[in-house]
Amino acid sequence: MNDGGKRFYLVDGDILPEAILKTALVNEMLAKGEVTKVSEAVEKVGLSRSAYYKYKDGVLPFREPGRSNIVSVSLLLEHHPGILSRVLNTVAAMEGNILTINQSVPEKGLAPVAFVLDRSRMSVDLPRLLAELRQLTGVRSAQLVGSEEE
Structure with missing residues (x-):
């Protein structure tokens, strides 16, 4: 029975019709500015305009409640050549996107570093990233400082 209100479902994308999945891709491309029209x-995705307009307002991305994609990370690095580069390469290998980075002048052989990370496309979760960073030679500590909701 439908009382006229909208009903929402969380559905595995593998069972959705191709037109719905392609509509989601089009919405994402437009939102990211990959295309303007x-x-x-x-x-690009092989969908008719009529199918897109039929479904466009009913297909929304799912975001995990309470999960922020923008996080701040604090590191303490030994002052040796290449350590920061290894940190950046590790983040990039896991498909993280560093938005800002700040490194203070080293004192007593240690340099504090902080960066803001967009983890929306990361291939691993945040605890795994932090664990990987802590394993790098020259990284004394790596910890989550904060996050902001989108």
């Missing part, structure tokens, strides 16, 4: 986006 609907016609360009639907052509």
